[in-house]
Amino acid sequence: MPTSPARRAVLLRISPWGGNEVHGGQLRSQQIADLVARALPAAITHVAPAPRSLSRPVLAGLALRGAAEAARLASPAQGLFNAFVDRTIAGLGLGRGDLVIYDADQRYGPAMARIAARRGLRLVALPHNVEALIPYVWPIAIDVDRVSRNLAREVGWLARANQVWAIGRFDRELFELFGIDARLLPYAPPPARAADLAAIRTRRRQSAPTHLLILGTAHNAPTRAGMVEQLALVRAQRPSLPVILAGYGTEALTADAGDGVTVLGAQSWPALMDLMAGAAALWVHQAPMSGALTRIPEALLAGVPVVANSWAARGHVAMDGLAVYEDAAGLAAALAALPTEVAPPDFSAAEAAFMASLQVLAA
Numbered sequence: 203m204p205t206s207p208a209r210r211a212v213l214l215r216i217s218p219w220g221g222n223e224v225h226g227g228q229l230r231s232q233q234i235a236d237l238v239a240r241a242l243p244a245a246i247t248h249v250a251p252a253p254r255s256l257s258r259p260v261l262a263g264l265a266l267r268g269a270a271e272a273a274r275l276a277s278p279a280q281g282l283f284n285a286f287v288d289r290t291i292a293g294l295g296l297g298r299g300d301l302v303i304y305d306a307d308q309r310y311g312p313a314m315a316r317i318a319a320r321r322g323l324r325l326v327a328l329p330h331n332v333e334a335l336i337p338y339v340w341p342i343a344i345d346v347d348r349v350s351r352n353l354a355r356e357v358g359w360l361a362r363a364n365q366v367w368a369i370g371r372f373d374r375e376l377f378e379l380f381g382i383d384a385r386l387l388p389y390a391p392p393p394a395r396a397a398d399l400a401a402i403r404t405r406r407r408q409s410a411p412t413h414l415l416i417l418g419t420a421h422n423a424p425t426r427a428g429m430v431e432q433l434a435l436v437r438a439q440r441p442s443l444p445v446i447l448a449g450y451g452t453e454a455l456t457a458d459a460g461d462g463v464t465v466l467g468a469q470s471w472p473a474l475m476d477l478m479a480g481a482a483a484l485w486v487h488q489a490p491m492s493g494a495l496t497r498i499p500e501a502l503l504a505g506v507p508v509v510a511n512s513w514a515a516r517g518h519v520a521m522d523g524l525a526v527y528e529d530a531a532g533l534a535a536a537l538a539a540l541p542t543e544v545a546p547p548d549f550s551a552a553e554a555a556f557m558a559s560l561q562v563l564a565a
Contacts, residue, residue, distance in 0.1 A: 499521075
């Protein structure tokens with residue numbers, strides 16, 4: 203049974219998710235919000251506006267407040283972020299020993315750690331990924347020095363949190379290499395989404411599969427790079443089933459698709475449910491530095507087998523129905539041995555451990 207915390211607790215996210223696209227980041231935030239509400243019913247949920255949405259006079263005031271620290275931090279932006287986070291925390295009325303559960307936007311993480319320490323707050327951080335390792339430009343170009351600096355800054359602020367909960371195994375193990383006692387909270391869909399996935403599982407028992415499904419957001423550079431490699435593999439291997447490519451931005455890959463591939467572009471959730479219901483497998487192929495941390499569990503919960511290259515599967519523990527390949531021969535073998543029934547993964551123990559830890563910190 204949830205307990206009434208003696209300390210105040212707030213679930214904080216800076217910058218609301220924008221646009222009409224429902225993507226993995228939004229779903230992860232919904233999962234976190236649901237678990238916090240179950241563990242700490244009295245907790246406040248607060249989504250702070252991004253600094254750029256504030257008026258010019260307010261921004262000027264924050265910049266002035268952060269100017270002194272900016273010189274010490276060697277970054278005007280960090281001085282501004284310090285003042286912004288301090289203003290946000292002050293507005294929530296939190297006192298020493300209170301708990302901030304940070305649905306972590308990494309841009310404000312260093313400021314969050316500094317302000318939490320200064321105000322004597324307990325900080326739980328839930329990074330959605332290792333931000334420093336994700337390229338955001340296409341074609342992908344890696345600046346090693348920049349990645350190294352960003353990674354040092356990222357693990358530096360996470361090391362100051364009372365607890366860090368990683369979404370994937372790869373993230374957790376990387377944080378552990380830096381001495382951070384990170385814990386694992388895999389993605390599990392919020393209740394309404396989970397009910398839809400269970401409905402897909404039921405529908406799949408009523409008809410034979412008709413296609414292989416490639417699903418993802420091609421606006422994400424590693425996902426797009428993986429899709430380009432997938433389309434080349436389709437041309438080389440000519441799988442027995444037709445391939446459907448769907449997701450935000452995938453229409454940009456139409457020219458790369460050959461015979462046997464249908465590019466649908468962005469689809470509504472009901473249309474995606476139909477595609478999953480008829481899929482022999484979800485085929486996920488990622489470039490290095492990224493993993494399919496929401497797509498894979500959702501497919502397995504819907505009863506869809508998953509065939510994934512090692513980078514796409516890197517963040518996951520072994521699960522029934524998840525076949526991992528390293529090369530073209532491994533892909534062919536996995537596609538030739540697709541299961542007809544997949545047991546749904548169970549993330550309840552990890553979610554229970556997360557909720558119990560919040561209750562201890564808030565006591």
